[in-house]
Amino acid sequence: MAKSSELKSEALLEQMKLHLSSDAGKHLTKKIGLVYQLNIAPKKIGFNEDIYVVDLKKGEVKKGPYEDGKPDAIFSFTDEDFFKIASGKMNPQIAFMRGAMKVKGSLSAAQKFTPDIFPKPSKM
Known part of the structure; x- marks a missing residue:
């Protein structure tokens, strides 16, 4: 069976990509300038995680581990907790x-990872 990860987070990270290409997103990139790796598990931290990189230096969101050295902070959480x-x-x-959230790397970088870096979910 194909592993289709129907993570709530995936839609949110897709919105984030669009958000980063907007003026507000470009402002974030200038203001924060850090790279975060998100390990998002469907149910239990550490199991079947999908890995995303939110690069607030380049203004990108990518699926897969960070490849340009080390991210400033790595977060692990379940899909549900990340979404919340x-x-x-x-x-x-x-x-x-x-x-509910585990952090590796720079704690000062981690503290800049706040809900206001995400686009507000559009009401459906």
Whole structure:
């Protein structure tokens, strides 16, 4: 069976690509200038993760591990928790303290990874 990862996060990251090519997105790239790798698991952190890179230096979102050295911070979470954090329904610090989000790399870089870097989900 083909592994079609129907992650909620995937749609959000697609929106992020478009967002980064807008003026608001270009402003983010200038302001933050960091690279994040997101390891997003369907159900349990560490299992069957999809890896995405949100490159706020180049203003890109790509599927697959980061290949230009090391990302500034690597986050691991489940699809559900990532979606809640990105949409502002869960505070990233609380997610981290509860173990819903794991972080490797620079903590100061990680602290700049906030819900306001994501485009607001359009109402359907």
